Amino acid sequence: MxxxxxxxxxxxxxxxxxERGNLAREDMSINPNPNxxxxxxxxxxxxxxxxxxxxxxGGGCGCN
Amino acid sequence: xxxxxxxxxxxxxxxxAYATDQGQTVPSCxxxxxxTGAQLDFNAYKGKVVLVDFWATxxxxxxxxxxxxxxxxxxxxxxxxxxxxxxVDENSDEAKQFLAANPVDYLMTFDPNGNCPGVFxxxxxxxxxxxxxxxxxxxxxxxxxxxxxxxxxxHVEKLLAE
Numbered sequence: 001m002x003x004x005x006x007x008x009x010x011x012x013x014x015x016x017x018x019e020r021g022n023l024a025r026e027d028m029s030i031n032p033n034p035n036x037x038x039x040x041x042x043x044x045x046x047x048x049x050x051x052x053x054x055x056x057x058g059g060g061c062g063c064n
Numbered sequence: 065x066x067x068x069x070x071x072x073x074x075x076x077x078x079x080x081a082y083a084t085d086q087g088q089t090v091p092s093c094x095x096x097x098x099x100t101g102a103q104l105d106f107n108a109y110k111g112k113v114v115l116v117d118f119w120a121t122x123x124x125x126x127x128x129x130x131x132x133x134x135x136x137x138x139x140x141x142x143x144x145x146x147x148x149x150x151x152v153d154e155n156s157d158e159a160k161q162f163l164a165a166n167p168v169d170y171l172m173t174f175d176p177n178g179n180c181p182g183v184f185x186x187x188x189x190x191x192x193x194x195x196x197x198x199x200x201x202x203x204x205x206x207x208x209x210x211x212x213x214x215x216x217x218x219h220v221e222k223l224l225a226e
Contacts, residue, residue, distance in 0.1 A: 018181040
């Protein structure tokens, strides 16, 4: 049990405030290309009408 | 099991026991001065009011604070005020490139190993420690937001008047 906990705990690490240089990189963000994703969502929402499921609005005309 | 839990709790809490706080003497730490390559020694600034500023190139508020800190330092230097900036970038060359494009007049040091922020137990970036003429930390300022300029200047002037 202790060994399993130790193995699992290897994924847990304290990152100090001054060690966040790599985490602060643009390509480390959850959404590295927000503009591209918004553009793709717009096309998807337009083509699929109400099946977007993201935050896109409109009824499929592609005009919004 | 109870002993292990107790040890874990002690180890967790022990990291906070050495945090540099108001009223404590400024701790010594290892950082390299940008101009001479010598080691940083806070004893050299006794008799002066010193602002120790931790910054990094990946930290936008740090970079935002630098023009203000530079003008404050140049304005108050004659009264015995100095700023010691400690850059904590893992790659100091990134900081050097930034400083070449955005030069500052105050003392710059590099600490790519994170020794100084570890000794001070820095809680946020940027963090500023205002040290009085006797070497005692009088203010710990976390972050840099609009309006912080007046607060920092007020504290500096107060310590310079002592």
